[in-house]
Amino acid sequence: MPFDAEVTDVLIGGYMSSTAAHEDYEAVLNCGARLWGAVVVSRDLDGTLTVEHTDHMVEEGAGGLASVGFVVGLFAPPLLAATAIGAALGAVTGKALHQRTGSKIEEAAAETIPIGGAGLIVAYKHADAATVEPAVTRAVQKAVGEAEGHHVDALRGALADAQKKLTEGSG
Amino acid sequence: MSEPDRSRLPIRRETFAGVVGRTLDGSRPDWNLIEHPRPPDGAPNVLVVLIDDAGFGNPSTFGGPIRTPNYTRMAATGLRYNRFHVTALCSPTRAALLTGRNNHAVGFGSVGEFAGGFPGYSATLPRDCAPLPRILRDNGYSTAAFGKWHLTPDGQQGPAGPFDRWPNGWGFDYFYGILGGGSSQWDPCLAENQKIIGTPEEFYDEEHPYYFPDAMADRTIEWLHGVRAQDAHKPFFVYYSTGCSHAPHHVAKEWADRYKGQFDEGWERLREQTFARQKELGVIPADAELTPRDEAFPAWSDVPDNVKPFYARQMEVYAGYSENADHNVGRVIDAIDELDELDNTLILWIWGDNGASMEGSVTGSFNELTMQNGIPLTDEMQLQLAERYGGLDAWSTSLMAPHYGAAWAWAGNTPFKWGKQVGSHLGGTRNPLVAHWPARITDDGGLRTQFSHVIDVAPTILEAAGIPAPDTVDGIEQEPLHGTSFVASLSDGAAPEHRTQQYFETIGNRAMYKDGWWLAMKTERIPWLLTPEALAPYAPSAWDPDSGPVELYYLPDDFTQAKDLAAEHPEKVEELKELFWREAERYKVLPLLATLSTFFGMVPPLGGETSYEFRGDVQNVMPGMIPRIYNHSYTITADLVVPDGGAEGVIVAEADHLGGFTLYVKDGRLTHTYSMMGVFVFKQVADEDLPSGDVTVRMEFRADGAKPATGGDVALFIDDRQVGKGRMDHTVPVRFSGYSGMDIGRDNGGVVDRSYEREKPFAFTGTVRRVVFDIKPHLSGEDEQELHTAEQHGQAAHGLSA
CATH class of the missing domain: 3.40.720.10 (Alkaline Phosphatase, subunit A)
Known part of the structure; x- marks a missing residue:
């Protein structure tokens, strides 16, 4: 019974290594909560993309979750800038939300995942937040968005909220 | 041979003691002429x-x-x-x-x-x-x-x-x-x-x-x-x-x-x-x-368990x-x-x-140049970047340029x-x-x-x-x-x-030793911090070195500098302060903080060169001597001869995958890869094959603006026809490498783009006639001076860490 009438959370994590992203991916899969879906996308130093996601997410048509992309955030060298700005990695563009197939995931990610970087997106019931969120320990930046509603619309809303928080640096 | 006069160097050749006639008849050689100076007997x-x-x-x-x-x-x-x-x-x-x-x-x-x-x-x-x-x-x-x-x-x-x-x-x-x-x-x-x-x-x-x-x-x-x-x-x-x-x-x-x-x-x-x-x-x-830990170094118990192995x-x-x-x-x-x-x-x-050396900052780094380029990274980020390049087992390999955290240096x-x-x-x-x-x-x-x-x-x-x-x-x-x-x-x-007496001075940190007494005058700046905030108290108009904190030790009784006696011996403090100033003047220590002068606006003259030409056999240009492309728009233009059947290899490459750039041809495609200190890697590939014959290729970087580490757009050209494009969100503001050189026609040493790692040094199979860098000045002279100053700050920071 996907996307019941309750609050849906989407967590986005940004990583500088695929190792770290996969560690968190495995951690959320094994945290005990039922997930709507999870996807981890990484790009190695040769530029090759790897996408891994939970099967049930695709089956349930939550393709929107899996098709977001990532861009890197801003590093402003404190040596050179008047104000030291903390590292922000993983701000999500969300420009490819409407893609629904695996190949489209890769296409979108290819544009946005930096070489050597990785991203994780997890969707779950808000009621499970206390179980899921502590499992994500290695993201160098993360944000959680939420939205009320059903199905893909709720997912997109939560995703957009998370993206907004990341972009604003509140993640 | 008599003992020579060693007070004047080079040692003078001995006077000819032979005889020179019009012919060998009657002439007598002096074989000491072909001797060379020798040290005193028994010299070790x-x-x-x-x-x-x-x-x-x-x-x-x-x-x-x-x-x-x-x-x-x-x-x-x-x-x-x-x-x-x-x-x-x-x-x-x-x-x-x-x-x-x-x-x-x-x-x-x-x-x-x-x-x-x-x-x-x-x-x-x-x-x-x-x-x-x-x-x-x-x-x-x-x-x-x-x-x-x-x-x-x-x-x-x-x-x-x-x-x-x-x-x-x-x-x-x-x-x-x-x-x-x-x-x-x-x-x-x-x-x-x-x-x-x-x-x-x-x-x-x-x-x-x-x-x-x-x-x-x-x-x-x-x-x-x-x-x-x-x-x-x-x-x-x-x-x-x-x-x-x-x-x-x-x-x-x-x-x-x-x-x-x-x-x-x-x-x-x-x-x-x-x-x-x-x-x-x-x-x-x-x-x-044993002297205590300064709070600049974290306690081991405060280090998160997951990064302790790091x-x-x-x-x-x-x-x-x-x-x-x-x-x-x-x-x-x-x-x-x-x-x-x-x-x-x-x-x-x-x-x-x-x-x-505490220059690894608190976290240590997978690439020591990240600090010198002012890139702030947490220990978790450093760990992940180490994982990107092979993990902790690869920490000492050529895949990384590591420096340990400052607290290990303190322990050392x-x-x-x-x-x-x-x-x-x-x-x-x-x-x-x-x-x-x-x-x-x-x-x-x-x-x-x-x-x-x-x-x-x-x-x-x-x-x-x-x-x-x-x-x-x-x-x-x-x-x-x-x-x-x-x-x-x-x-x-x-x-x-x-x-019985010796002064010490490094980047404003001073000491005066005399007859067992040691006056320590440390600036309050943490050594690895060169942020504007950290430097502000030391601006020429702000800093009075005599008003800073002092510590006084008597080393014969206190080997480790554990007992500060400054409050008990103010007269000794004043005596040693005065002695330091005299010694500083005598030995050209002044002006204090000259090492940091670039941070306070005293920068060397702005160089006028904006175009640099390299013929195809130039290699190993040292990293401090490459064209100053940092923080500017620039082009790299190369005149090539491509044989029938095509060519591949590197046209020009600076440094390696931990910071550098390369313009090369692989699988027939002109490609530009730019590594922002191994943290970000950007790559642009032409969408058509390189033709044969005399070919001119060009990479253009158009900076977003006159600012350090500026992002910008990249375009690739073959014979003035655009064949590729891309974006680099961040560029290196100060220096790609402390040691790796720039090469024309190949990528010596560690490579910039690891996709051609197996083919290294990936020498160009055609001919690179010449490569020209054109640095595009920013429109405002003020911008130019500001960037120059910022870059000099970075160079100074690099130097201090070397």
């Missing part, structure tokens, strides 16, 4: 070993955790000096060591990269301060230097010289090593004598890869054998200056693995263990106190790297022993040109406070010295406690050799040596103190 061979960026509490010989069996065997049949001092920075110590004069007085108040506009900071040796190797060479020694040099200004490390700033110009007959302050140990860009020879061919041998420390020992031994093959008696002076233990910390995994698990209890525990061993060994007094590995690698240095010095000593010359070889082995400086750059405290300035000379030292395994300084080394060597410091060299009257010999202490443990 001399081996000076200088380890880099290491602390008093590092080697096991002085109680540290790093096994140094060769250092210990020299100490067991020689002497340990436990009150020997250096300056708190690389080049200054080297300049003082090799000249016998205070570092500021010979132009090295700061490092070689940072040639400033004040006499004490010019990084240019005055001609009235002839250095030790020149004096020894002119007196008949064979002289050679191996390893790290760091006394040639950044912009003078190419074929145009000038070579009086290179090792040969300082009096070394032979040099093999690196001109800069630090280098990869796997693929260094080497210099030999007066030529940059680049990365050794063995780098490409996967079965027997090149390793600089091994090669240094090999080359030293080979040179010694060569000298002896020619002349069985001529004494030698070898200056063996390891790149170890400076970052990047590179060593084969098995060396690092010897220390697996040994640092899992953290840095405070390591200090306690080292301190206990130091007392057992007697290298510190029984009543010495930190522990940093120290394991450093320890293995350092043990390897001891091993290779041991090989050189063995070679001298095999020549049966160890008895009359004076070995002075200094473990550290300054205290251990046990029992003292602080470390490198902090000239006000013993953690930056007191390092182990072992002297070995069986012909003269009879107190095997003895300890010497005389207060000594690195400027005393040259006078000691000269006295040991029976050679006077010259009054004139090349007709130029010489500045007397500032050091005093400690030869007397070699044979007499009760020899009187030869040095």
Whole structure:
């Protein structure tokens, strides 16, 4: 019974290594909560993309979750800038939300995942937040968005909220 | 041959004592004419070993955790000096060591990269301060230097010289090593004598890869054998200056693995263990106190458990790297022993040109240049970047350029406070010295406690050799040596103190020593912080050095600087303050903080060059000499000849995957890859094949604006037709590499784009006729000056870390 009438959370994590992203991916899969879906996308130093996601997410048509992309955030060298700005990695563009197939995931990610970087997106019931969120320990930046509603619309809303928080640096 | 006048160098040729007639009939030769100067009878061979960026509490010989069996065997049949001092920075110590004069007085108040506009900071040796190797060479020694040099200004490390700033110009007959302050140990860009020879061919041998420390020992031994093959008696002076233990910390995994698990209890525990061993060994007094942790260093208990293995590995690698240095010095000593010359070889082995380096900041780094480019990274980010490049097991490989965290350096400086750059405290300035000379030292395994300084080394060597410091060299009257010999202490443990007074200054951190009293005047800036906020209190209009905090110690009773007596002896504080100012004036230390002058608007003139042309056979352009593309729009244009059937390979490449750029052709496609210090990697590929024949390709970078680390758009062109594009969100603001060079037509050493790693150096299979860099000035002269200033800040930061 996907996307019941309750609050849906989407967590986005940004990583500088695929190792770290996969560690968190495995951690959320094994945290005990039922997930709507999870996807981890990484790009190695040769530029090759790897996408891994939970099967049930695709089956349930939550393709929107899996098709977001990532861009890197801003590093402003404190040596050179008047104000030291903390590292922000993983701000999500969300420009490819409407893609629904695996190949489209890769296409979108290819544009946005930096070489050597990785991203994780997890969707779950808000009621499970206390179980899921502590499992994500290695993201160098993360944000959680939420939205009320059903199905893909709720997912997109939560995703957009998370993206907004990341972009604003509140993640 | 009569004893020559050694007070004037070069030594004058003896007057012809033969007879010259109109023909050979009646003529008589004088064979002394073809003689060369010889040192006084009995002059010993001399081996000076200088380890880099290491602390008093590092080697096991002085109680540290790093096994140094060769250092210990020299100490067991020689002497340990436990009150020997250096300056708190690389080049200054080297300049003082090799000249016998205070570092500021010979132009090295700061490092070689940072040639400033004040006499004490010019990084240019005055001609009235002839250095030790020149004096020894002119007196008949064979002289050679191996390893790290760091006394040639950044912009003078190419074929145009000038070579009086290179090792040969300082009096070394032979040099093999690196001109800069630090280098990869796997693929260094080497210099030999007066030529940059680049990365050794063995780098490409996967079965027997090149390793600089091994090669240094090999080359030293080979040179010694060569000298002896020619002349069985001529004494030698070898200056063996390891790149170890400076970052990047590179060593084969098995060396690092010897220390697996040994640092899992953290840095405070390591200090306690080292301190206990130091007392057992007697290298510190029984009543010495272990100084406490400054809050600038985190407590080990506050380090998150998940990153503790990351930190522990940093120290394991450093320890293995350092043990390897001891091993290779041991090989050189063995070679001298095999020549049966160890008895009359004076070995002075200094473990550290300054205290251990805290320049890895709190976190340490997978790439030391990230800090120097001002990229803030947390320890979790550093760990993930290490994972990106192979994980902790690859920490010491060529995939990374690692530096450990500052707290490990603090532990390496046990029992003292602080470390490198902090000239006000013993953690930056007191390092182990072992002297070995069986012909003269009879107190095997003895300890010497005389207060000594690195400027005393040259006078000691000269006295040991029976050679006077010259009054004139090349007709130029010489500045007397500032050091005093400690030869007397070699044979007499009760020899009187030869040095009762010495100033110290590094980046504003000052000390004045006199008759056992030590006044410490440390700036409050944390050494690894160069942020505007950290520097603001030291602006010319803001800083009053006399109003800063002071600490006063009486070292005969307080070996570690644990008991501050400033409040009890205000008159001594004032006396030493005044003495410091007098010494500072005498030895060109002033103006204080000249090392940081670029941060306060005193930048060298803006260069006018905007176009740089390189023909196709130019290689190994040193990193401080590449076109200044940083923070600007620029183009790279290359004229190629592409044979029928196509070509592939590198057109131009700077540095490696940890920072650099490459323009190359692979699978028929023109490609540009740019590594922003290994943190971000950007790549653009042409969407059509490169044609054959005469072809002009171009990469254009259009910067977003006049700002450091600017992003911008990239476009690729073939014969003025755009064939590709892309975006680089961030660019390198200061410097791609501390040691890796730029090449035309290939990518020497570690490659920029690892997609052609297997084909390295991936030489271009067509012809690169020329490559032209055009730097596009920003429209506003104000912007240009602002960027220039920012870049100079970064260069200064890089220099301070070298």
